[in-house]
Amino acid sequence: MGIDRRKFVKVASLASLGLVAGPPVKALANEVVKEAEHGCEGCQGDYLGAPRAVHPPKEAKRLAMVVDLKTCREHPDCTACIDACHLVHNVPDYPHPKDEIKWIWKEHFEHAFPEANHQFIEEHVKHSSGLLFCNHCDNPPCVKACPTGATWKREEDGVVMMDWHRCIGCRYCIAACPYGSRSFNFREPKKYFAEQGKKPQPDFPMRMRGVVEKCTFCDERLARGLWPSCVEACPYNCLTFGDLDNPDDPVRELLHHKFTIRRKPGLGTQPEVYYIV
């Protein structure tokens, strides 16, 4: 039963968070415990000098995410982050791809990073996936496009927010987003949940038909001192979330020591999601 210090702290912190977070993430945290008990072959998360703190940074000024795709691609079938996010945010899983809503998803490497791809790229990279979600750009083109201010950049921490009650559903933001990060409610999600007999999470609002939605770095969880659900759910510690404005933050540490890329940096949007490839 080889469980080292790092893993123990990780599991312990996750499990304790699970208690705070309520049932869905708690269940996921239990999964993580199981995984850790069985040992995790090929876990390469050792770049993290310190385990994740109990709470995300308070009063962060510039929130960012570092995605360790090196570790992530070791587990091509893992969808823990996606499942957790879509579960806690009541994202419906429509059968028809035309209606699809996704906040976080895996995309084939050549589609996630078309400019980084080439014919003879390393085999394991070629067949891997990138993990995509809203980039929370410093210069968000979606915010500029929105005719009603229904999407805006939160001054204090840089999260690109969504007001589902103001959105008129013109989908101009979808046209403006260079990363395909936004989804539209083509159908009534409430009706879908009822039809499927699924119970929505009571602590997160269900959207109405006809509005746009996307990842908000779990602003509702940040407000409660919780990590974003994807960060918490990842069994391999691939997601590091923190404040770029703080030189001692783990994200700064990572960016300092690892080579990272961003999606479409040439557009000047300044994405705040960084990838270790």
Place this chain on the structure above:
Amino acid sequence: MIEKALEGGKKYWTLIFVLLGIIGIGVIAYLKQFNEGLTITGLSRDVSWGLYIAQFTFLVGVAASAVMVVLPYYLHNYKQFGKITILGEFIAIPACIMCMTFIFVDMGQPLRILNVFLHPSPHSMMFWDTVVLFGYLVLNLVIGWVTLGSETKGIAPPKWIKPIIIISIPWAVSIHTVTAFLYAGLAARPFWMTAVLAPRFLASAFAAGPALLILLCLILRKHTKFDVGREPIQKLAVIVTYAMCINVFLILMEVFTAVYSGIPEHIDHLKFLFCGLRDAEGVMHASLVPWMWTSSILAIISLILLLVPKFRAREGLLVFACLAVFFSLWIDKGMGMIIAGFTPNPMHNVIHYMPTLPESLITLAVWGIGALILTILYKVVLSLRKQVEPTRYKD
């Protein structure tokens, strides 16, 4: 004045009821969309604008094209356009209303549309487009009604209308420029992000709009004995010729920069339009290919018919030329322009889009609303003119 719309012959009422029927079917389709959401359309998160916004883009051009009769008549005092200027202005009114209706039916939350004014966002091109389009509608309503009223009374139009008419000229240019900015300012969509988009929009507008006006004048001559005369139609044909030449030239500029530079981001949209493009699974998507080639061939035919003076002078051939211009641009600037902007998507993948039946019925109904308003406005014009010069119209 409007009461003239309530009296008419059998032909008039048949047309009105056919249009009302088309609108009625579309309203039922829209109720379905209103209840179930935009899922009843072919749209998806990847191709999030389609048939509706394509019509909107094309029709902003038709609305703006009124300037092609207003400018020669009011600014250059070109008297030959005296009889058709009001017809041109009255095309702009239903065109504006159709644009707004297409935006409305495209909304996910149509009842919240006033949020655009309650939370004005000057950084958004959509906000400005709403403002200029609405302004242009008001301008044309005022100008059309006032000048027609004066004409009926046999008096000169009031002096204050002249500056409003002058303002409407740059305003017409602005509505299509801002509509182009709606697309051309998006770094996310390389197909749209081109400086010639606004000039191209204007050129295509000044071809399609006057082409429509020629067709309408010829229909009026045939069915109502209201004859605008040969001269203004030939003059309009020259305008269509120039505008269509500039439009085709600008499209070729786009093709050159994309093809010669060979940048995949730019060339792939054209490939999708003219050759078809494979998606990640290797499936070929070529739904727009026949449409785009039809549009190109129609453009070539129209140019041959328009550029040779002998052909252009024959009104029978001119009808074909105008139809060719109108449909060529309707395809190219409508569906071609919008769908190719979304295909391939930002992840460089190809997602299929095909308008559904209800979507098409709603679209048809909005065109029906435009046609209905146009019919009524033209009826009013014709009846009033008949009253003023009873000897000239025998009908």
